Amino acid sequence: MKREILCLAAFLSACGTAAAEGAGRYAMQKTETGIARLDTETGEVSLCREDDGQMVCRMAADERTAFELELDLLTKRVEALENAASAPANPLKPRLPTQEEIDQTMSLMERMMRTFMGIVKDFGREDAEPQKT
Structure with a gap:
């Protein structure tokens, strides 16, 4: 175990040198049980062996x-x-307004528009009258 740790430390230092020299993404080092592969970008180490x-x-x-x-x-x-x-559908989903609520809203909007149009007509009359100086 101690020997494997020393081999891994030597491997990592050798790989750091190889990475600095522009080697590929993976660096490999032979060990007693197979090959240790270092991903030089992420630092992950995998243990590899040959199988068939x-x-x-x-x-x-x-x-x-x-x-x-x-x-x-x-x-x-x-x-x-x-x-x-x-x-199922979201229980917090807002409900659609009833026809009565729509009618009330439309009635309110109609009154607002009539009032607004009356104001516009008043401005039109003021502009049409000759100004007294």
């Missing part, structure tokens, strides 16, 4: 825990959105 001619990588334990927590959070958010979408 293919490289298989798995996240380190702390990254896996963070990944699972994020996955749980996203799952809960999706469930909440699905529940909200399937819920």
Whole structure:
């Protein structure tokens, strides 16, 4: 275990140098159990091994825990959105006015418009009268 930590520390320092020199996004270092892969952009370390001619990588334990927590959070958010979408109509939705309320409103607006038009006609008469000097 102690040896793996020392190897990982050496790997990380070597990768930092490689990243500074413009190497690719991933840096790899051979270990006793396989290959450690460093994502030079995010700092995530994955442990890789060859399996049937293919490289298989798995996240380190702390990254896996963070990944699972994020996955749980996203799952809960999706469930909440699905529940909200399937819920009945919003009970706080405003109701439409009744015909009586519409008639009252229209009557009030008609009176306001008649008063306004009367004021406009009065101004028109004042402008039509010759001014006394």
